[in-house]
Amino acid sequence: MRREKREEGTTVKAVTRVMAILFILCFLTTSTALAEDSFNLNKDGYSTSYTYTYDYWGDVQESPDAYRIKTVIDTVSLGLENMGGVKLTKPQSLYVRGHDLYIVDTPNNRILQVAYRDLQYTLVRVISEVKGAETATFNSPYDVFVDPENNIYVADYGNHRVVMMDEDLNLIREYVKPTDATFDQGQDYLPKKITVDVAGRVYVLATNVNKGLIKYEANGTFVGFIGANPVRVSMGEYIWKRYFQTKEQRAQSTAFVPTEYENIYIDDKGFIYATTTTFSEYDLKSDVAKPIRRLNGLGNDILIKNDTYPPIGDLWWAEGDSSYYGPSRMTDITVFEDDIYVVLDRIRGRLFGYDSQGVMLWAFGTRGSTTGAFVRSVALEHMDRDLLVLDEVKGSVTVFTPTEYGNTIYEAYRKYNDGDYAQSAEVWKDVLRMNANYPLAFRGIGLAVMRENRFQEAMEYFKMAHDRESYGRAFKLYRKDWIEKNVWWLVLVLAAVLIIPLAIGRVKKMKWEVIMHEHNKVKAGV
Amino acid sequence: MSTTKSKPVSDASSRAAARKAWWDRYVHALKYSLHVITHPFDGFWDLTREGHGTLAAANTFMLLFLLTRVLKLMYTSFQFVDVAVQHINVFQQMGSLLLPFLILCLANWAMTTLFDGKGRFIDIYIAMCYALVPYILIQLPMVLVSNMLTFEEASIHTVLLTVSVIWCAFLAFVGLMQIHDYSPGKTLIFVVVTVVGAAVIIFLILVFFSLLSDALGFFVSLYREMAFRLN
CATH class of the missing domain: 1.20.5 (Single alpha-helices involved in coiled-coils or other helix-helix interfaces)
Structure with missing residues (x-):
């Protein structure tokens, strides 16, 4: 009898124990759900504020606007309707030299020169022909470049040539299809993007050429190709294609060819920045894809990447077939004088600014038809610190100018680069006042504070910035101080x-x- | 008469004595872990066969292990770990260690019991908990030490952590060998088999719950349909 009773007691105990465990499990599951709420982004890459940054953990942090819309340059504002009424239709490229803006109106075979004077963008002239032995027109020009002497280079796509002419549109030189054996003579020469260095060497990005950039000497002779994308084949892929696919399958599947570049830009130091949009999205975060490159004279990528993530634009995106989905595809790039570079993403119509160390300064923009949003953004240029974005569907150039926040970042960055840490710290503090989620500001202040031998304070700033190396250095000095002070103890x-x-x-x-x-x-x- | 009167007294004293004995045994079991991790072959053999180890001590080690893990994530200097503290769920972290541990123990018991392994489930659990002791002994102080090291000295940190993990793995291996009285080769085979077994268990659990939710969903929709028709 007694024994049974005891057993009953234990079973009751067991039941309560099981209930307790179940209760705890329920508690566990609810707390998991709560923890996930702290991620402040539904990872589709869309639910962000207009301007944002990524923090150390790759989470989106809302940010004050770094740029605001200054004006929009379009058919109406240029007064094109009174001049024969040919509208801007699908313009393809922009170029800025000094305060002159060149808009390449591809289907209309013309280039519009717009001057920025007295806060006004006014049409100066329409470049639609080149004066040589006989006057020739362009055939769907895709890109333009203007050198410091105001010589104009045009990528005359439909005429299979790059034209160089002086300020008064007199033909100086033509850069045509190389007769060299390295260039496939069977295919058309279709120059799409051009850039010219200080020595007058011309670099051409041509359609269907995957050997890199075509390089000409200033006198028009073809030199060769530079900056070809190295072909990467994984072992598994090679074995699969080589030994397991039938001939028909192999013919159908993509060949191992290097990818072509999307756009090029030459900075004032003579380095060519290139973007590419053909890559596997799984290669982005491991920095294999390298969508943004900085090419040296040998054509090697020397872009500096000192941040947690390589510069790839958005860190999160939804996967799918929609043209709105997928990783950022950089369709153009522009570089400021202090090596800050800005890239334009055509997928979500966003601009990403990076400093010379590859740290994201800000990101903004979205898709849409309102002002400040883009339907199909194709080209990006800068005039001083202003950014000009060309939308081919809207047929307009949106001009962005930095806000106080944006300008403060630039000022702090400039002082920081000049080695003026104390001064830059003051400016970084202003940045922090406007945006408390700015790691660069914490690091900048930390460095200044460390100079003043306030190591403990510096450690706190570096911790906020997640800068381990600097933290380590500050901590080492702090530890040394501490030991010296407390040696008797x-x-x-x-x-x-x-x-x-x-x-x-x-x-x-x-x-x-x-x-x-x-x-x-x-x-x-x- | 006197017996009835003295009974509760003796009951209480015997209970106190039992408690004392239990406590002594518990403390001995805790101390014995130091012998186990330094003399694993003898230690694991005597752990269950001579009754040196107790379930209470094993549970203590388990708890300390989970605690160490959490403390390590939360308080190691940020120079050495990459943890988004704001996204950490302590219970989730603990569960993600405890559950696989138990499933692996279960799988190991299920497999070895068919191939004349001598260990009972409880023996395996106790032995595996004792194998975690180096992790606790090294990593718990390292949480503190990490806050005295700089980024350049990270190698010290990494080496010690690696040593603790290798030590634990070695102990787990020897522990299984001694508990089941297996040869090293057989143990190795059964380590692999255990992992496969654990995968099967997880698969069965998933199937069970998905079927359960399907079945529940069926009844819920049945009820809804009926409620809709009857109205």
Whole structure:
């Protein structure tokens, strides 16, 4: 009887225990759901504020606007309707030299030169022909470049040539299809993007050429190709294609060819920045895809990437077939004088600004037909710190100008680069006042504070910025200071730790000896 | 009469004595872990066969292990770990260690019991918990030490952590060998088999719950349909 009762008791206990465990499990699941709410982005890449940054964890952080819309240049504002009424239709490219803006109106075979004077963008002239032995027109020009002497280079796509002419549109030189054996003579020469360095060497990005940029000397002779994308084939892919696919399958599947570049830009130091939009999205975060490159004279990528994530635009995106989905595809790039570069994403119509170390400064923009949003953004240029974005569907150029926040970042960055840490720290503090989620500001202040030997404070700033190396340096100095200050305490504690057990051991030993002595005496007595 | 009167007294004293004995045994079991991790072959053999290890001590180690893990994530200097503290759920972290541990123990027991392994489930659990002791002994102090190291000294940190993990893995291996009285080769085979078994268990659990939710969904929709028709 009694035994049964006890068993009943234990079963009741067991049941309560099980209930308790279930209860805890329920609690666990609810707390999991709560934890996920703290991610402030539904990872479709769309639910962001207009301007944002990514924090160390790759989470989107809302940010004040770094740029605001200054004006929109379009058919109406240029007064094109009064000049024969040919509207801007699907313009393809922009170029800025000084305060002159060139808009390439591809289907209308013309280039519009727009001057920015007295806060007004006014049409100066329409470039639609080149004066040579006989006057020739363009055939769907895709790009334009203007050198410091105001010589104009046009990528005359439909006429298979790049034209160089002087300010008054007199033909100077033509850059035509290379007769070299390295260029496939069977295919058309279709120059799409051009850029020219200080020595007058012309770099051409041509359709269907995957060997890199076509390079000409200033006198028009073809030199060769530079900056070809190295072909990467994984072992698995190679074995699969080589040994397991039938001939028909192999013919159908994509060949191992290097990808073509999307756009090029030459900075004032002569480095060519290139973007590419053909890559596997899984290669982005591991920095294999390299959508943005900075090519040196040998054509090697020397872009600096010192941030947690490589510069790839958005870090999160939804996967799918929609043209709105997928990773950012950089359709154009422009570089400021202090190596800050801005890229234009055509997928979500966004601009991403990066500093020379590859740290994202800000991101803004979206898709749409309102002002400040883009339907199909194709080209990007800068005039001083203003950014000009060309939308081919809207047929307009949106001009953005930095806000106080944007300008403060630039100022702090400039002072920081000049090595003026104390001054830059003051400006970074202004940035923090406007946006408390700005890691660069924390690091900038940290460096300044460290210069003043306030190591503990510097450590806190570096911790906020997640800058481990700088934190380590500050901590090392702090630790040294601390040890020097507390050396006597340390010696005391060490002495205590060593001496007290020794003393205790000695006392015990003495006691033991006394006891043994007494013992022996007793023994001897017996 | 006297017996009835003295009974509660003796009951209480015997209970106190039992508690004392239990406590002594518990403390001994805790101390014995130091012997186990330094002399794994003898230690694991005597752990269950000589009754040196107890379930209470094993549970203590398990708890300390989970605690170490969480403390490590929360309080290691940010120079050495990459943890988004704001996104951490302590219970989730603990669960994601405890559950696989238990499933692996279960899988190991299920497999070895068919191939004359000598260990009972409880023996395996106790042995595996004892194998976690180096992790606790090294990583818990390292949480503190990490806050005294700089980024350049990260190698010290990494090496010690690696040592603790390798030590634990070695202990787990020897533990399984001694508990089941297996040869090293057989143990190795059964480590692989255990992992496969754990995968099967997880698969069965998933199937069970998905079927359960399907079945529940069926009844829920049945009820809704009926409620809709009857109205």
